[in-house]
Amino acid sequence: MLNGTRRFGALAIAAAIVVGACSSAATATPATPAPTPGATDTAVAAAPTPTPAPTINCQTGSITTAGSTALQPLIQDAATAYAAACPGATVTVNGGGSGTGLTQVAAGSVNIGASDVLAATKLQAADAAKLVDHVVCRQGWIVVTNPDVTGVTNLTTAQNVAIWTGADTNWNQVGGPDLPIVLIFRPASSGTRATFLKLVLGGAKEATGGQTLTEDSNGAVTTAVTKTKGAVSVIGFSYYNDPANKALLNGLQLDGVDATIANVGASTYKLSADGNLYTNGTASGLTQAFLDFMMGPQVQGTIIPKDSYGPVAAQ
Amino acid sequence: MAQLTNALEATGLRAKPGLMERIDLPRRVVFLAAASMIAIVALLLAFIFWQGIQLFVKDGQPIGAIFDSTWNPLADTPEFGILPFILGTLVVTAGALLISTPLSVGVALFLSEVAPNWAKSVVQPALEIFVGIPSVVWGWLGITVLVPWLSDTFPNKIAISMPLVGQVFSMPGFLTGFSWLAGSLVLSIMVLPTITSVSYDAFRAVPQELRTGSLALGTTRWQTIRHLLIPSALSGVLTAVVLGMTRAAGEALAVQMVIGNSPTLPAAITQPVTTLTSQITLDMGNTVFGEPWQDALWTMSLVLLIISVSSVVLVRLINKRRIGQ
Numbered sequence: 001m002l003n004g005t006r007r008f009g010a011l012a013i014a015a016a017i018v019v020g021a022c023s024s025a026a027t028a029t030p031a032t033p034a035p036t037p038g039a040t041d042t043a044v045a046a047a048p049t050p051t052p053a054p055t056i057n058c059q060t061g062s063i064t065t066a067g068s069t070a071l072q073p074l075i076q077d078a079a080t081a082y083a084a085a086c087p088g089a090t091v092t093v094n095g096g097g098s099g100t101g102l103t104q105v106a107a108g109s110v111n112i113g114a115s116d117v118l119a120a121t122k123l124q125a126a127d128a129a130k131l132v133d134h135v136v137c138r139q140g141w142i143v144v145t146n147p148d149v150t151g152v153t154n155l156t157t158a159q160n161v162a163i164w165t166g167a168d169t170n171w172n173q174v175g176g177p178d179l180p181i182v183l184i185f186r187p188a189s190s191g192t193r194a195t196f197l198k199l200v201l202g203g204a205k206e207a208t209g210g211q212t213l214t215e216d217s218n219g220a221v222t223t224a225v226t227k228t229k230g231a232v233s234v235i236g237f238s239y240y241n242d243p244a245n246k247a248l249l250n251g252l253q254l255d256g257v258d259a260t261i262a263n264v265g266a267s268t269y270k271l272s273a274d275g276n277l278y279t280n281g282t283a284s285g286l287t288q289a290f291l292d293f294m295m296g297p298q299v300q301g302t303i304i305p306k307d308s309y310g311p312v313a314a315q
Numbered sequence: 316m317a318q319l320t321n322a323l324e325a326t327g328l329r330a331k332p333g334l335m336e337r338i339d340l341p342r343r344v345v346f347l348a349a350a351s352m353i354a355i356v357a358l359l360l361a362f363i364f365w366q367g368i369q370l371f372v373k374d375g376q377p378i379g380a381i382f383d384s385t386w387n388p389l390a391d392t393p394e395f396g397i398l399p400f401i402l403g404t405l406v407v408t409a410g411a412l413l414i415s416t417p418l419s420v421g422v423a424l425f426l427s428e429v430a431p432n433w434a435k436s437v438v439q440p441a442l443e444i445f446v447g448i449p450s451v452v453w454g455w456l457g458i459t460v461l462v463p464w465l466s467d468t469f470p471n472k473i474a475i476s477m478p479l480v481g482q483v484f485s486m487p488g489f490l491t492g493f494s495w496l497a498g499s500l501v502l503s504i505m506v507l508p509t510i511t512s513v514s515y516d517a518f519r520a521v522p523q524e525l526r527t528g529s530l531a532l533g534t535t536r537w538q539t540i541r542h543l544l545i546p547s548a549l550s551g552v553l554t555a556v557v558l559g560m561t562r563a564a565g566e567a568l569a570v571q572m573v574i575g576n577s578p579t580l581p582a583a584i585t586q587p588v589t590t591l592t593s594q595i596t597l598d599m600g601n602t603v604f605g606e607p608w609q610d611a612l613w614t615m616s617l618v619l620l621i622i623s624v625s626s627v628v629l630v631r632l633i634n635k636r637r638i639g640q
Contacts (some may be wrong), residue, residue: 097600122603182491189601210586213493214576228491
């Protein structure tokens with residue numbers, strides 16, 4: 001009987017450890033009902049009826065990308081379109097975060113690493129020097145609140161600083177209802193948070209404490225904002241413009257400028273940055289062909305506007 | 316007896332073992348399985364230990380600095396105080412065990428002492444279903460049902476006042492439902508099957524003669540449970556609680572979804588907290604291998620590993636004590 005209990009005990013420990021490990025691995029998938037592009041490992045197979053366009057350089061083989069979840073929707077759609085045009089080419093798109101993308105491309109485990117931030121800010125100088133940056137799009141982020149924050153349609157940079165540093169703690173201090181402000185951050189290591197900290201907060205020290213929450217992904221942030229009274233956060237345009245999310249969120253202007261791709265392109269909306277795809281050394285073969293495709297008319301002219309990014313190549 | 320003698324004769328007549336029997340493949344296979352498991356555990360321990368000490372060896376952080384309460388990896392001189400995470404893990408786990416232990420031991424006692432067969436045949440499958448529900452589902456339920464309910468129901472300051480003494484206790488209400496309490500509640504449901512099944516085994520292991528003897532002395536069933544069963548099965552129940560603790564401390568996903576992940580010291584059960592596991596999952600994708608920030612995450616993994624290894628040692632000690640009795 002004793003043995004029985006102990007054996008059970010050992011099994012239960014093993015189970016506990018295994019479950020712990022599985023849960024950690026599974027967190028990359030945002031918990032959201034919307035069909036957001038959070039899935040992290042989607043192989044794109046060649047479509048059965050290809051319609052090759054003359055301008056596309058078709059290569060065969062398979063390449064892998066990893067990195068920024070903010071850029072993942074775009075790369076995923078571009079990969080699908082490329083595979084449809086070029087049978088025999090497979091582009092596997094992974095998420096994982098900007099840091100993962102940079103590390104893996106520097107280590108040679110993926111062909112392309114996607115990042116919201118420049119490699120030099122994350123990697124050692126020697127590693128960063130090996131990487132070649134390809135800016136394929138502009139991307140923007142929008143400050144969103146729970147819809148119960150009525151009457152607030154615009155926040156100035158100064159108001160944002162007051163809110164996010166904890167100087168203002170109630171929406172009535174910025175013209176809203178009498179409702180405590182709840183700040184929903186991305187993790188300190190996130191590219192989105194780093195960009196917002198640099199471009200809007202000017203590096204000011206962000207608030208900590210009971211009124212702050214941290215959520216993992218764009219999907220988790222969206223859920224938390226819709227579930228929490230008085231919540232405010234920052235998400236990528238591609239997530240905000242998803243119809244399933246847009247109805248549940250109150251998107252704000254920044255310094256009186258609408259958060260639109262047109263204003264990102266015109267450089268009047270300041271919460272925006274380049275979308276960087278990094279290769280380890282000079283790209284060749286399918287990797288180069290895919291990067292060319294990303295700069296080509298189909299991606300720059302059609303897919304980028306559809307997914308709410310800004311084009312970088314003149315059409 | 317005659318049969319036994321025959322059997323012995325038959326053994327004597329047995330043919331010489333064949334080649335397959337001498338190689339004894341099954342024994343080798345299971346030996347290999349056991350050896351590889353030990354090798355995997357040893358490698359894992361060595362790897363996490365090596366990565367976990369890089370923060371001190373390579374990045375030159377003093378060991379004491381991790382017990383600081385300031386977590387600010389972005390500062391010009393980064394601060395990697397992981398005390399908020401260690402305390403968060405401990406208090407969320409403790410809260411879960413406080414809620415779950417009485418309930419689980421109650422269910423175990425019910426199953427082993429009280430339940431008629433039909434009730435067992437309902438409760439046991441129900442527990443098995445509990446085990447099978449993935450943690451993301453518990454977290455999802457927590458974020459959609461529990462978190463809004465908490466913030467809607469208890470938005471105001473919670474205070475307990477006593478006559479003469481005045482206010483003895485107060486804490487802020489739920490600004491958001493994301494809180495220590497939400498994490499503990501979700502975890503308590505997740506560890507319930509673990510604690511229940513291990514303590515059920517412990518109660519079943521008490522010899523039936525002790526029960527009948529006790530009842531023959533004229534005790535009621537409750538007296539038997541209280542004075543006989545619980546003391547004799549105590550070490551088994553403690554084992555169950557420690558295993559539940561390991562399970563709770565290692566859970567990441569469901570907890571991360573409901574506790575708010577605010578890297579501050581736990582202040583009240585209505586406030587957001589953070590845990591080792593949730594901080595590791597939040598930051599691992601966005602940090603790069605070899606930078607001090609990620610080394611700090613490895614140190615946090617090492618701390619988690621130390622917590623679970625200590626609980627295994629604790630279970631062993633508890634069981635040894637039982638053998639000694």
